[in-house]
Amino acid sequence: IAIVDDAGFPLLLTRHDGVFALSAEVAVAKARTAALTHKPSRVWEDRVKERPVYLRFPENLPIIGGVPILVEGDCVGGIGVSGVQSHEDEQIALAGVKALET
Numbered sequence: 001i002a003i004v005d006d007a008g009f010p011l012l013l014t015r016h017d018g019v020f021a022l023s024a025e026v027a028v029a030k031a032r033t034a035a036l037t038h039k040p041s042r043v044w045e046d047r048v049k050e051r052p053v054y055l056r057f058p059e060n061l062p063i064i065g066g067v068p069i070l071v072e073g074d075c076v077g078g079i080g081v082s083g084v085q086s087h088e089d090e091q092i093a094l095a096g097v098k099a100l101e102t
Contacts, residue, residue, distance in 0.1 A: 001013070001014050001027060001079070001080070001081050001092070001093075001096065002014075002024070002027040002028040002030070002031045002079070002080045002081075003031060003069075003077060003078070003079050003096075004028065004031040004032050004035050004077050004078050004080070005035070005076070005077045006035055006075055006076050006077055007035070007036075008031075008032035008035050008036050008059060008078070010028055010031075011077070013027070013028065016083070019083045020083065023082040023083040024082070026061065026063070026065075026080070026082035027065070027080040027081055027082040027083070028080060029059070029060075029061035029066075029080065030061055030063060030065045030066030030078075030080030030081070030082060030089070030093075031066050031077075031078040031079055031080030031093075032059050032061070032066075032078060032080070033059070033060050033061050033062065033066050033078070033080075034066035034067050034068040034078035034079070034080065035068060035069070035075060035077050035078030036059060036060075036078075037060075037068075038068050038070075038075040039068065040064075040066060040067045040068065040090070041061065041062060041063055041064060041065060041066035041067075041080070042064045042090060044060065044062030045062045045063055045064055047062070048062045063086060064086035064087060064089060064090050065080055065081050065082055065086050065089030065090050065093060066078055066079070066080040066081075066090075066093060067079055067080075067090065067093045067094055067096075067097055069097055069100060070097075079093040079096045079097055080093060081093045081096075
C-alpha cells in the first residue's frame with residue numbers, strides 16, 4: 001500500500017510479509033498515476049486499450065488499483081495498492097480514501 005502527495009512523491013509505503021517484492025513499486029506507480037492525473041488508474045487501463053499512446057506517459061502505470069485522494073474537489077495525492085487481484089487492490093485503495101475522510 002502506497003500513499004503519495006499531489007506531485008506523486010511517496011509519503012507512506014507498507015509492504016506485508018510474503019508479498020511479491022515488485023508489488024511495492026507497483027503500488028507507488030498506481031498511486032502516482034492517480035495523483036498526477038486526478039483520476040483512478042482504472043480509467044487509464046481502459047483508455048490504453050483504445051489508445052496505446054497513453055503507455056508512453058512518464059510515471060504512468062495504467063493498471064487498476066490506484067485512486068486519487070480528493071479534498072473538497074482538489075486532488076491532494078493518491079493511494080495505490082498491489083498484491084492481490086486488481087479489483088481487490090482498487091477496493092482496498094477506496095477503503096483507504098474513505099478512512100482518510102473520517
